[in-house]
Every structure is written in C-alpha cells, then in structure tokens.
Amino acid sequence: MDTKGETSTRIPDTSGTLDEALQRLHAAGPERQGWLSNHAPMAVEALVRNGQAPVVHRWLDHYRAKLEDMPGTSARITAATWREALGDPTRIGDWTRYFERETAERPWREVLAEWWPRLLPGIAAGATHPVIRVGHAVRTLLEGAATAPRVTELAHGLGYWAARHQPLPPLTALDAAPSARAALDAVPRVPDQSRGIVHRLAQLSAFPAWGTAPDPDAARALLTELVTAATHRYATHGHGEPVMLVHAATAPNAVLRALPALPRELWAPSLAAAWAASAAVTAAYAPAEAAPYARTPLTPEEVFERAALHGDDHTIKFTDTALDVGGDVALAAAVRSIELNEPAL
Known part of the structure; x- marks a missing residue:
C-alpha cells in the first residue's frame, strides 16, 4: 500500500533521552544575543517524538555554541506584582523562577489554565517562539509522565512568553x-x-x-x-x-x-x-507570488529522517508540524523547507 501521504507513526520515548536533553538545556536562557530564540528544547522534543532520539545528544553538542546562560534575577515576581513585569524582556530570569515555583507548588494544568488567557494576547511575541515552546512542552506532558524536566520545560516556556509578551497593534x-x-x-x-x-x-x-x-x-x-x-x-x-x-x-x-x-x-x-x-x-x-512545488515519493518517516540529517532547528520543527497534518501536500511542504533552509549539520 502507498503510505507516502499518511501521517507518520510517533514513537514513545522510553529511552530517557528527552529528559536528559532538557536537563542539559535548563541552565541556558531562552534567547541569545539579546533576541534570537533558543530553539533547542523544541527541536529535541520533535526529534525524540519522531524516532530520532539516537541523534539528539550529537545535535545538542553541535547546537551548544548557540546557547547562553539563563539571565540572572533582579526582583521576585508575585501575584501582586506580575502585571508590572509582563512584557519586560529584562525580567526573563525573574519570570522563569516565578513559573518554576508555580509549577512546583501546583499542578501544571492549573498553572497553564490560569496563565493561558493572560498570555494569549501576546501570542506573536518573540516571533511566536514562546507559544511554540509551550506547545511542545504541553505535548510531552499530555503524552507521557509529568517528569521534573518536562514540567520545568513548561515553566521555562511560560516564563519566556511572559517576558516577551507584546500584543499586536489594533486591527x-x-x-x-x-x-x-x-x-x-x-x-x-x-x-x-x-x-x-x-x-x-x-x-x-x-x-x-x-x-x-x-x-x-x-x-x-x-x-x-x-x-x-x-x-x-x-x-x-x-x-x-x-x-x-x-x-x-x-x-x-x-x-x-x-x-x-x-x-x-x-x-x-x-x-x-x-x-x-x-x-x-x-x-x-509572504512573497508577492507563489512558486511551483513537486510532490515527494518519500514516506513521512523518510522525510523526517532527512530533516534530522539536515539539522536546522526550524526545519525540524516545521517537518514535525507537517507530519501532524499528514498527506502529500504537507510532505511536499516539509521537503520544501529542507531545500530552502540552510543545513545546520
């Protein structure tokens, strides 16, 4: 049977690789050079979920040069002071510690439900990277055990979103x-x-x-x-x-x-x-004009393997989304991302 247009089979992580990778990453901040996003937590989650756990630590070794330490803290954020800190990127460290405390003291779903409507108006902040990071974190928690590294990853994603929160102009x-x-x-x-x-x-x-x-x-x-x-x-x-x-x-x-x-x-x-x-x-x-594209004979697993070998973090994450969508056009779009983006490995 022709399976190239089907959605791929996702492989549960029983190796512990994801938790190991997240632990390696949680000393790093969500950005570098003042504004570029740290894509590693999102990319490693996508790699593990799509059967590429064996390449994760090698990929992280290569990406490590792009990481910077987590910013320091300046003042404790509380239930009484959070509004004045919302959208202040100089408070990334404070926000990260705030959500680490919140998720340690309360169920992660409760924290997410409380903060989601507060953060949602600033969804485009950080070029949408904060919400994407939160989405990857929530997926791991919904599909597997709520281990400490996975809950901490949600805390870091929420902290990044709160610090970069910035609504769009009136439309x-x-x-x-x-x-x-x-x-x-x-x-x-x-x-x-x-x-x-x-x-x-x-x-x-x-x-x-x-x-x-x-x-x-x-x-x-x-x-x-x-x-x-x-x-x-x-x-x-x-x-x-x-x-x-x-x-x-x-x-x-x-x-x-x-x-x-x-x-x-x-x-x-x-x-x-x-x-x-x-x-x-x-x-x-978006460009002014569309361009033609070609269908691919590759299976979803083969397309993701190519994305993993390519190594670009955006390509890995987009291919992960394309496999969620499934079908010939989505696979062609994933292959297009592999062709258009610069390889990282």
Missing part, C-alpha cells in the same frame, strides 16, 4: 473569508519588508475576518484547518522567507497541541489568537 476586520486558506491568501502584506519582525508587525492594520467559532469543538476544527492551510501554503510561498514563514504553521499548531490541556471555554479565544499569529507572520514575510 481592522476586512471582508470575511470562507476558509483558512482563502483567509491566508487575502492577508495584506506589510508595505515595508526591509527590517526585522518588530518593525514589520508594527505595520499591521487589517486582517480578513476569520477564526470565530460558535463552540469549542468548532474552534478546534477550525484551528486544525488553519494549521493545515498554513502548512500547505509553505509549499508555494515558503521561498519568501524560509525561516520565518514556518511560524505561520508552527505557532497555530502549538495552540492546537495545548487545547486538550485547557478548559474548553478557552478554545475559541485560542483559535482567534492563533489566527492572529499566523496572519501576522504571513503579512510580515
């Missing part, structure tokens, strides 16, 4: 789109694409109306549709900015991964925020 609703793909196609590109993401996001003014749902189950279905549409769109538009455009798919997929751990009343607002994040990345980096 006008354009005409409603009938589907997620049509909505992404109708997103207006920002006029000045000459500088970084903060400059580009500041130019956002309007998105097509999409992403409202009457109930939680509808919200989940629409969010799944959005992840699929953004993944497929990378096959034709990823050349516009191969690194940054992966986030149009991986950010909403992080939200989708988190939904089962959240109260159902948070699913609809999560969809709206995920749409805003995906549309923002699309507006900031």
Whole structure:
C-alpha cells in the first residue's frame, strides 16, 4: 500500500533521552544575543517524538555554541506584582523562577489554565517562539509522565512568553473569508519588508475576518484547518522567507497541541489568537507570488529522517508540524523547507 501521504507513526520515548536533553538545556536562557530564540528544547522534543532520539545528544553538542546562560534575577515576581513585569524582556530570569515555583507548588494544568488567557494576547511575541515552546512542552506532558524536566520545560516556556509578551497593534476586520486558506491568501502584506519582525508587525492594520467559532469543538476544527492551510501554503510561498514563514504553521499548531490541556471555554479565544499569529507572520514575510512545488515519493518517516540529517532547528520543527497534518501536500511542504533552509549539520 502507498503510505507516502499518511501521517507518520510517533514513537514513545522510553529511552530517557528527552529528559536528559532538557536537563542539559535548563541552565541556558531562552534567547541569545539579546533576541534570537533558543530553539533547542523544541527541536529535541520533535526529534525524540519522531524516532530520532539516537541523534539528539550529537545535535545538542553541535547546537551548544548557540546557547547562553539563563539571565540572572533582579526582583521576585508575585501575584501582586506580575502585571508590572509582563512584557519586560529584562525580567526573563525573574519570570522563569516565578513559573518554576508555580509549577512546583501546583499542578501544571492549573498553572497553564490560569496563565493561558493572560498570555494569549501576546501570542506573536518573540516571533511566536514562546507559544511554540509551550506547545511542545504541553505535548510531552499530555503524552507521557509529568517528569521534573518536562514540567520545568513548561515553566521555562511560560516564563519566556511572559517576558516577551507584546500584543499586536489594533486591527481592522476586512471582508470575511470562507476558509483558512482563502483567509491566508487575502492577508495584506506589510508595505515595508526591509527590517526585522518588530518593525514589520508594527505595520499591521487589517486582517480578513476569520477564526470565530460558535463552540469549542468548532474552534478546534477550525484551528486544525488553519494549521493545515498554513502548512500547505509553505509549499508555494515558503521561498519568501524560509525561516520565518514556518511560524505561520508552527505557532497555530502549538495552540492546537495545548487545547486538550485547557478548559474548553478557552478554545475559541485560542483559535482567534492563533489566527492572529499566523496572519501576522504571513503579512510580515509572504512573497508577492507563489512558486511551483513537486510532490515527494518519500514516506513521512523518510522525510523526517532527512530533516534530522539536515539539522536546522526550524526545519525540524516545521517537518514535525507537517507530519501532524499528514498527506502529500504537507510532505511536499516539509521537503520544501529542507531545500530552502540552510543545513545546520
């Protein structure tokens, strides 16, 4: 039977590799050089989950040069002072320690449910890396034991998100789109694409109306549709900015991964925020014209093995999302990311 378009079989981690890798990483901060994200926790989770645990420590040895120590602390964040610290990247160390304490004292689901609606308006912060990191962490906790390294990883992801929290500018609703793909196609590109993401996001003014749902189950279905549409769109538009455009798919997929751990009343607002994040990345980096792409004869496992050998962290994470989506177009998009991004190994 032809299996190249099917979703791959995910392999449970019984080796302890993920916990070992996370322990290696938790002395490092979530950023380097003042703003570049540390992708290692997300990439190693994707590698382990997709059957590439044997390469994780070698990959980390190579990535180690990109890591910087966790920033120091300045003042303890409390239930009475957190609002004044929200969105202050100089408080990364303080926020990390805050969530380490919270997740040590309370169930991780309780902490996540309390903070998710507080953090959601700032979903695009840090080029969406914080929410993506949280999504990877939640997936490991939902699918396996809540070990100390995995709970700590959630704490670090939440701390990064709180420190980088920054809402998008006010947006006008354009005409409603009938589907997620049509909505992404109708997103207006920002006029000045000459500088970084903060400059580009500041130019956002309007998105097509999409992403409202009457109930939680509808919200989940629409969010799944959005992840699929953004993944497929990378096959034709990823050349516009191969690194940054992966986030149009991986950010909403992080939200989708988190939904089962959240109260159902948070699913609809999560969809709206995920749409805003995906549309923002699309507006900031999408090219003016589509490009052709080729289907691949490779199986999902073969595609991910190629991504692991390629070694680029964004490529690994995008391929992981593409395998969640499944199907020929998603696999072609994953192969496109391998072709477009610079190899890291």
